[in-house]
Amino acid sequence: MLQNVIAGLQGIIDHAMVGHFVGYTGNAAIGVSWQIILVVIVFISSVFTGMAVLVARFAGANQPDKVNRTVYQAFLTAAGCSVILATVGYFVSPLLLTLVNAAPIVRGEALPFLRTMFVGMFGMMMFFMLSGAFRAAGDPQTPLRLGVTMTVLTVIFNVMLIPAFGTVGAAYGTIASSTIVAVYGMWRLTRPHSVIHFEHGMSLKPDFTIIRSLFRFGLPTGVQGIAMNIGGVLMLRFIGSLEQSAAAQAAFAVGYTELFSLITWTSVGLMGASATIAGQNLGAGNAERAVDGVKVASKFGLGVAAAIGLLFVAVPQYLLAVFGMSDPTVLSLGRSLLAFLSVSGLFITVALSYTGGLQGTGDTRSPLYISIISQVVVPLGLCSAFQATRGLQPTDIWLAIVVGHFTRMCLSVMRFRQGKWRNIAVDIEPARP
Numbered sequence: 001m002l003q004n005v006i007a008g009l010q011g012i013i014d015h016a017m018v019g020h021f022v023g024y025t026g027n028a029a030i031g032v033s034w035q036i037i038l039v040v041i042v043f044i045s046s047v048f049t050g051m052a053v054l055v056a057r058f059a060g061a062n063q064p065d066k067v068n069r070t071v072y073q074a075f076l077t078a079a080g081c082s083v084i085l086a087t088v089g090y091f092v093s094p095l096l097l098t099l100v101n102a103a104p105i106v107r108g109e110a111l112p113f114l115r116t117m118f119v120g121m122f123g124m125m126m127f128f129m130l131s132g133a134f135r136a137a138g139d140p141q142t143p144l145r146l147g148v149t150m151t152v153l154t155v156i157f158n159v160m161l162i163p164a165f166g167t168v169g170a171a172y173g174t175i176a177s178s179t180i181v182a183v184y185g186m187w188r189l190t191r192p193h194s195v196i197h198f199e200h201g202m203s204l205k206p207d208f209t210i211i212r213s214l215f216r217f218g219l220p221t222g223v224q225g226i227a228m229n230i231g232g233v234l235m236l237r238f239i240g241s242l243e244q245s246a247a248a249q250a251a252f253a254v255g256y257t258e259l260f261s262l263i264t265w266t267s268v269g270l271m272g273a274s275a276t277i278a279g280q281n282l283g284a285g286n287a288e289r290a291v292d293g294v295k296v297a298s299k300f301g302l303g304v305a306a307a308i309g310l311l312f313v314a315v316p317q318y319l320l321a322v323f324g325m326s327d328p329t330v331l332s333l334g335r336s337l338l339a340f341l342s343v344s345g346l347f348i349t350v351a352l353s354y355t356g357g358l359q360g361t362g363d364t365r366s367p368l369y370i371s372i373i374s375q376v377v378v379p380l381g382l383c384s385a386f387q388a389t390r391g392l393q394p395t396d397i398w399l400a401i402v403v404g405h406f407t408r409m410c411l412s413v414m415r416f417r418q419g420k421w422r423n424i425a426v427d428i429e430p431a432r433p
Contacts, residue, residue, distance in 0.1 A: 001269035001270060003269060005266055006147055016322050017158060017162045019325060026109050027253050028253050029107075029110035030170060031253020033097075033114040039225070040118075041128070043222040043223075044078060047077050047078055047081070047214050047222075048129050050214035050215060050217035050218025050364075052275060054066070057279050060281060060283025060284040067196060068196055069207065069210060072202065072204075073207050077211055077214060078125045079125075086119045088118075089114075089119070093118065096114070097111060097114065112171075113167050113171045116171035116175065117171050120174075122179065123175060124175075127147075127181055130146060130185040130186070130189075131147065132272070134195065134196065139195040150177045150178055153177035154177040156173075157172065158174075220368040221368070224364075227375065227376050228375040231376040234376075235400075238380075239252055244329055250325070251394075254323045259319055260344075260345065263348065263349060270298075270352065271353060272356060274293060274356030278356070278360035279360035282422070287422050291357075297356065297357075298350045301352070305348075309341070317335065333394055336395060337398050340398035341402075348409070350409045350413065351374075351409040354409075354415075354416045355367045355370075357421075358415060358421060370412055378400070383397055383400050
């Protein structure tokens with residue numbers, strides 16, 4: 001939770017600096033770009049979900065050799081995907097910005113930012129891989145240290161680069177910090193005292209049996225993430241169709257992408273904790289403790305979401321002012337969005353805690369179906385209905401987000417309580433001599 005809050009603060013600082021030095025078009029550009037980037041990151045990160053399922057089970061069963069082999073194969077897979085992503089992403093960036101219906105003034109700021117992020121994605125991929133691996137193995141301290149270091153470095157770099165280069169300076173800072181942290185994290189894996197370490201003599205060749213297992217458990221999560229973020233991209237198209245689209249995109253970028261991340265990033269941390277506790281305890285043969293862990297995580301999430309939601313309602317103007325938002329239209333739209341998100345946060349934090357429980361035990365398919373229904377079909381269906389019947393208003397989009405999160409919470413809790421995850425088998429072949 002702490003690691004993700006710190007990471008969220010990094011994004012807030014980036015947006016605040018861009019808002020002051022570039023203006024709200026820079027905020028909109030970063031928000032639109034990250035919505036696209038997340039589609040790709042989440043798919044590649046699906047390998048890490050599969051890795052976490054395997055690592056947590058093997059750690060719970062006290063099988064360190066299988067833990068090390070699994071993480072190494074995840075590293076090889078992520079490295080190869082990053083090279084492909086950098087090449088393809090650079091050339092398709094203009095098409096992707098057209099797809100999200102970014103306003104022309106926003107597109108000019110977003111294109112160099114998006115291309116730079118694609119080319120420098122390797123460091124972020126390695127950071128996500130390392131964080132997931134250490135957490136699943138029972139060491140949450142190392143990911144916290146890596147995350148704090150990356151955040152501090154990003155802030156330092158961006159203080160220097162954003163005033164000099166504008167919006168794209170934020171991309172330069174993120175790439176530089178993530179690459180430095182990734183190199184250090186990989187070095188940590190060679191240390192004998194590390195909970196995960198690449199030993200001398202271990203096979204360095206790709207093991208397609210393990211890689212298939214990574215995708216077996218991880219691919220549904222990747223498709224889930226793509227579906228959710230495509231839903232977000234299409235939501236941006238609805239926002240782009242509004243009469244004051246640039247102002248609405250800026251309000252959405254700050255309110256939903258940044259301020260709401262104080263809830264979502266915290267909840268993602270709890271999702272990882274739920275996955276680790278559930279997977280390790282199931283591996284150790286203690287399914288009831290896995291259930292208790294998920295319940296406790298959701299209670300923590302509700303407390304955090306309620307506290308942050310109260311700030312959204314009580315002092316929205318001050319929160320928006322941090323990002324240099326002074327335009328009356330943007331402020332009005334931002335206040336309206338935060339009021340809806342104060343309720344939505346309660347639903348999404350419970351949903352993510354139970355999603356972690358399902359994924360950690362190996363049930364990665366159910367969250368996929370739940371996400372398609374709740375994050376794509378429901379909100380986009382509502383927006384389409386409003387647009388076709390009486391014309392779409394900003395509050396219609398905000399309401400669709402809340403209903404989608406409520407649906408996801410209900411379906412996730414129901415599926416976990418069915419208990420079918422208790423019988424999922426996880427294993428890989430022994431290492432060959």
